[in-house]
Amino acid sequence: MTGQRKTAQAWRRQLHGSLVILKKNARLYYLKPPVLIFGVLFPVFFFLAFKMGRPIAAENVVPGMIAMALWFTASAVGPLVTPWERNARTYERLISTPVSLPAILAGDVMSGFIFGTCLSVIPVLLGLVLADVYVANVPLLIAGIVMGALSFASLGVFLAAPPTRGPSNIMLLSNLVRLPLLFVSGIFMPIGQMPVWARWIAPLSPLSYASDLIRGAFGRPAFFPVWLSLLMLVLFTLFFFLASCKFHNMWRAKGL
Amino acid sequence: METVIEIKGLTRKFGTLVAVDHLAFGVYQGEIFGFLGPNGAGKTTTVRMLTGVIDPTEGSATIQGHDIRKEPLLSRAHIAVVPEEANVYLDLSVRQNIMLMAELHGVPRHGRLREAERLLDALGLAEKKRQKARTLSKGLRKRLMLCAALVTHPQVLFLDEPTSGLDVQSARLIRRMVTDLNRNGLTVFLTTHNMREAGEMCSRVAIIDKGRIAAIDTPEKLRTAISSRQYVEVRFAGAAPEHNELASLPGVSQIDTDNHTYRLYTKLPGRVVTEVVRLADSRGLEITDLGNRKPSLEDVFLHLTSGSMERNMQ
Numbered sequence: 001m002t003g004q005r006k007t008a009q010a011w012r013r014q015l016h017g018s019l020v021i022l023k024k025n026a027r028l029y030y031l032k033p034p035v036l037i038f039g040v041l042f043p044v045f046f047f048l049a050f051k052m053g054r055p056i057a058a059e060n061v062v063p064g065m066i067a068m069a070l071w072f073t074a075s076a077v078g079p080l081v082t083p084w085e086r087n088a089r090t091y092e093r094l095i096s097t098p099v100s101l102p103a104i105l106a107g108d109v110m111s112g113f114i115f116g117t118c119l120s121v122i123p124v125l126l127g128l129v130l131a132d133v134y135v136a137n138v139p140l141l142i143a144g145i146v147m148g149a150l151s152f153a154s155l156g157v158f159l160a161a162p163p164t165r166g167p168s169n170i171m172l173l174s175n176l177v178r179l180p181l182l183f184v185s186g187i188f189m190p191i192g193q194m195p196v197w198a199r200w201i202a203p204l205s206p207l208s209y210a211s212d213l214i215r216g217a218f219g220r221p222a223f224f225p226v227w228l229s230l231l232m233l234v235l236f237t238l239f240f241f242l243a244s245c246k247f248h249n250m251w252r253a254k255g256l
Numbered sequence: 257m258e259t260v261i262e263i264k265g266l267t268r269k270f271g272t273l274v275a276v277d278h279l280a281f282g283v284y285q286g287e288i289f290g291f292l293g294p295n296g297a298g299k300t301t302t303v304r305m306l307t308g309v310i311d312p313t314e315g316s317a318t319i320q321g322h323d324i325r326k327e328p329l330l331s332r333a334h335i336a337v338v339p340e341e342a343n344v345y346l347d348l349s350v351r352q353n354i355m356l357m358a359e360l361h362g363v364p365r366h367g368r369l370r371e372a373e374r375l376l377d378a379l380g381l382a383e384k385k386r387q388k389a390r391t392l393s394k395g396l397r398k399r400l401m402l403c404a405a406l407v408t409h410p411q412v413l414f415l416d417e418p419t420s421g422l423d424v425q426s427a428r429l430i431r432r433m434v435t436d437l438n439r440n441g442l443t444v445f446l447t448t449h450n451m452r453e454a455g456e457m458c459s460r461v462a463i464i465d466k467g468r469i470a471a472i473d474t475p476e477k478l479r480t481a482i483s484s485r486q487y488v489e490v491r492f493a494g495a496a497p498e499h500n501e502l503a504s505l506p507g508v509s510q511i512d513t514d515n516h517t518y519r520l521y522t523k524l525p526g527r528v529v530t531e532v533v534r535l536a537d538s539r540g541l542e543i544t545d546l547g548n549r550k551p552s553l554e555d556v557f558l559h560l561t562s563g564s565m566e567r568n569m570q
Binding site for chain 1: 304307308309310328329330332333335337339341342343344345346347348352356357359360361362401
């Protein structure tokens with residue numbers, strides 16, 4: 001067998017491994033209470049707390065609601081998987097299989113990505129049916145959701161790297177990161193209308209770019225150019241994934 | 257004989273602690289290799305290095321010719337692991353647990369379905385295949401882990417304390433299954449505290465102490481090697497000689513008493529037997545049991561690791 005064919009076969013095997021991990025995660029973790037609480041209930045309550053009793057135009061609310069739902073759902077699965085596996089003592093067998101750690105983590109990212117993109121359909125439909133809004137640019141909406149979900153899911157996997165057997169510790173850490181970023185990423189008001197200090201912080205959050213793309217898709221003015229938002233989401237995804245590989249590898253044997 | 261696992265200078269340090277210190281040995285094709293040692297001796301760390309869970313600090317090891325550091329995925333493709341501290345996925349069914357491991361090892365669909373059914377039958381889990389693993393007892397979960405390991409068609413099976421804490425039926429079934437598989441060519445790397453199990457099952461054993469190999473050989477040769485731990489066992493009907501009289505017999509280096517049975521440790525068992533018979537004759541005592549005993553594997557283990565045992569007790 002030539003070297004190229006061997007490499008292609010090895011990649012195919014690792015991709016297959018990632019898909020097996022995705023299937024396992026979907027079966028085991030999509031309906032776990034922490035995922036449902038922090039991934040589904042949280043954004044609903046945040047939305048209600050923000051919207052109830054305030055005269056805010058629907059076209060301003062809907063894009064933010066979609067971005068927020070995507071932020072919470074896509075980043076909810078990743079932080080749970082590794083600590084849960086450590087706690088349940090299934091992690092050691094998993095990492096001694098011929099599936100590489102990056103392939104396992106890619107499976108975890110895919111789990112968050114699919115969970116986030118599928119559930120983001122709900123706020124999109126609710127927005128279209130209940131509010132008087134329309135999607136002005138469907139490809140941009142899809143790009144915003146897909147790229148946002150990828151980078152948020154990668155962030156979730158990255159947050160699961162610290163070695164702990166307590167999933168609650170990681171969920172706490174993930175909320176410490178996710179909640180503050182929610183307020184500086186143009187969810188509740190467009191980035192251009194935020195205070196100056198918040199406008200300086202906004203570019204550091206992947207949520208800013210995803211929410212900006214989604215806002216643009218609904219015909220609202222975007223703060224960043226589309227190309228920049230897409231590029232930044234790609235870079236965030238790569239950064240979080242590579243950092244996940246490094247730190248998960250460094251700490252993989254701790255706390256077994 | 258073909259070497260399946262080749263370990264050269266394998267070392268693992270945790271800060272200043274040297275958990276595994278320049279190990280070097282080989283495991284041959286088709287043998288059950290016992291890896292024994294007291295708690296904290298470095299057994300689990302060694303197995304974790306070989307199975308890719310942790311990286312060695314120094315040294316190298318190959319599994320089926322694949323270096324565990326340079327070709328980790330290829331080396332792991334040949335192995336299956338049943339760690340002591342591990343568990344099955346409690347929220348998956350018995351069958352789903354087996355399929356998951358088979359899929360992760362890339363076993364083709366048709367093959368894995370057929371093999372899973374066969375293993376479920378062999379390990380007495382066929383009736384429970386649709387049940388969640390959560391509902392299984394500890395013994396059945398261990399059987400399930402073995403099932404999930406074997407469905408991947410490993411060439412080397414790592415078993416860490418496979419029968420520890422199990423009921424008699426499960427322990428016996430697992431031992432029988434492993435022995436049968438070994439007869440068909442499976443190489444087994446067995447870590448255990450159960451000396452009897454190691455003595456009965458293993459072709460060779462290595463005893464690790466303080467991160468280093470203290471001895472490695474067949475159980476029989478290890479027993480013979482520590483000739484100072486051979487003993488003559490004697491039991492008298494009714495009255496017995498004084499403890500001091502037995503201790504002062506020529507060739508006796510140490511004496512232990514356990515429930516009216518005397519163990520006279522000696523390097524010269526033939527001479528001690530003669531002396532015991534002579535003493536009994538001269539005193540008109542009746543001997544009910546007299547024999548020359550080789551040390552058990554447990555005696556060898558205790559002899560070689562006594563320093564560590566004392567340290568652990570402190």
